[in-house]
Amino acid sequence: MTLTLPPAPDSGTRAGRDLVDAERWPDVARLPRTSALRTAVARRIVERALTRLPLRVRIAAAETCDTRQPEGAAGSPPTLTLRDPEAFYRRIGTDGLIGFGESYMAGEWDSDDLVATLTVLARHVDDLVPQALRRMRGAWVHRRPTSDLNTVDGARRNIHRHYDLSNDLFATFLDPTLTYSSALFASLPAGPADLPAAQHRKIDRLLDLAGTGPGTHLLEIGTGWGELAVRAALRGARVRTVTLSQEQRALALRRIADAGVADRVTVELCDYRRLDGRYDAVVSVEMIEAVGAAYWPAYFGALRRLLAPGGRAVLQAITMPHERMLNTARTHTWISKYVFPGGLIPSREAISRQSEAAGLRVVHDAGYGDHYAETLRLWRERFLSRSAEVTALGFDHAFRRMWELYLAYSEAGFRSRYLDVRQLVLTGGSEPHGTTGALA
Template identity: 40%
Template sequence: MESAKSCSIEEATYSLPSKAHWSDNLARRAVHRLLARIGRGRLSVHDSEGTHEYGDPESPEPLHAVIHVHHPSLYRRVLLNGSVGSGEAYMEAAWSSPDLVKVVRLMVANMEMLQAMDQQRNPLRRLLSSIYHRITANTLKGSRQNIAAHYDLSNELFSLFLDRNMIYSSAIFASPEMDLDSAAEYKLRHICERLQLSEQDHLLEIGTGWGGLAIYAAKHFGCRVTTTTLSQEQYHYARDWVEREGLEERITLLLKDYRKLEGQYDKLVSVEMIEAVGHDYYPDYFSRCSQLLKPEGIGLIQAITIADQRYRQALGSVDFIQKYIFPGGSLPSVSVITDHLCRHTDMQLVGLEDITFDYAETLRHWRERFFAQLSEVHNAGFDDRFVRMWEFYLCYCEGGFRERVISTAQLLMAKPACRQLPQVR
């Protein structure tokens, strides 16, 4: 399905400079030279000097993106800070687009040009990126701070756009007709079935979220669940929900780092939590997962991944998502995951299912629901700058998934003594 058009706020309320900075014209010429490298699709840029067309009009690539430049500071920001600068300029309403997802898709479809744009960043920016990674490292203390920065924003905010089970990860759309609630619940059932959960099982969940998966597994599959989070807001929300459901005897809720967990469990699940682990901590994460599983256990990780070919390059950079949305966040690649399974566990990868395009659809639904509740977002205390930041975040991710520069997969892992694996269907 083609992505829905951007639901941006057209009336900006920010105080942009009334006059262009002397360097803006120089930056404008440099950025337009970079845009001239676009080879796939087409880009139309409307600014104070007219309309500029880039790309091949005869290109079989159907993407045609449109940008309206409202203030020339956009060019300076892009020249100094690449794609991060474009996001910052969007937050300040220096530019807009009738379909922001298309802009993101066009840019990543022209990866060589996008990389050249990001490489324009000056040495000071690269030094700051290095420092950023140090101060947002996912130590025991750092992880709590990083998690709180995003997940403790407001339970009310997340409830405005997530499904009824408060699932903040990719749904699975088994059919095009599915709505978000149905697709999110289908994903929960799919995970439980892949893990072959039963009343005899004790499931460990690393990354509670708001409690949706733990409650679903306990109610529908009868298993015991121990689940842990670092978010105070999520912990309190999940605790109250578990009590309302009367599941206190089946669900144990912890406010504890995965590195502090003890015991052994029949099954393990960790849904889109690995993105908050950090590259330097993968050995500990995977070894802990292995140690926490019984000899015959199985585990499932749902992970957002980056292409193997781009993993090393991403290690030293700071993108918009890391700077403004998920501090300390990082994406593994599939080969990095399998390498750590090999070197730090006795587990084997026994199944992989790609749900990348399901995530693009999930993000489209989140974005539409977010903007349908825009007045409530404002009432919850979030201003237009925050709204534009989140619009850029949601569109940035959706475009990345639609072009498959980032992916999502469910990886099933088994311990050596496991003799019951889910059947291939």
């Protein structure tokens, strides 16, 4: 770490928080109450960790929160600029990584290359806190609130909080296919014009893995905005697709009708636990992350129950290493507080164990995390370039910084290999063994 010390921040640093709607974002608009000692300890731990990383840290007087200040030659370490160091350390000392994210939303820190900065932190996540202090993790992390549990009613609320934000919001950064999951590119790096074809390539790969063709009776768990259902129907399949998002269902129905396949596709508001019937194939794309560990047995049990003999379940899933999943499972994170309430990214081990317990076998497992990083880069660049449109939709300053951090944070997870994305095929391999502890 290289530390640059220009003049100390003045009271103008509070201008970032002044832009925050205190009613909508109470924990961003105000600083947490905590002791000076706790803040000092956080400062010591964080500064010690940063000195070991390929980062430059700059302490600067407040400026417009969205200003980027490129520094150094290409290939030099990214710069993390602290506009209000006291607030930054105070939030981290009180709320850990939740505080880190809220500090960004408040404009108290910035970076000349946000993704690069977050990638450095993700690559060294296990080194940020000294070994002796990791046992005291409970001092700065919070338990997930029980209100976020994905009961039948809770899952509907959680999905509403993210996917029902606004179809127009998602259209500002997604490509015309409105596909909100990793694309599969012909080559990397890619440009914005490559994204629609890459999303179709991903969908077609999943449908191929599911053996989708004329007469296939296909169930999709998690409709999105209908692109997979349309492409399956164009192959001659009969498709039942289910979602918990009213906004998504309304637009998916219009898009399916516009594609001329409404006679082959039904779109329902239905929880996966309440589904019936038997299907030649079940496809579920990046939906397991919203299930929650407590309900993984029910999810995999539903896949097994809904598959006809000889059928295939095809999943696309974001994954993380098993040990990190265990550490994250009961922790309330910035992502779970602001972006995906009730969600948990599984590990490949957890998927394998849950599949086996439900009487399923993983017969295909392929990853392509680099493609997700590229997908997220294109989404983030498009989102930033259309900031005025996002504002016109009613999304405020704090939301825009939250969404930028969410996209950059996710991209960094894939660039650092902290996260991966897998396409898996499950078949009925045995009788169910009963439930197993999802977090074993």
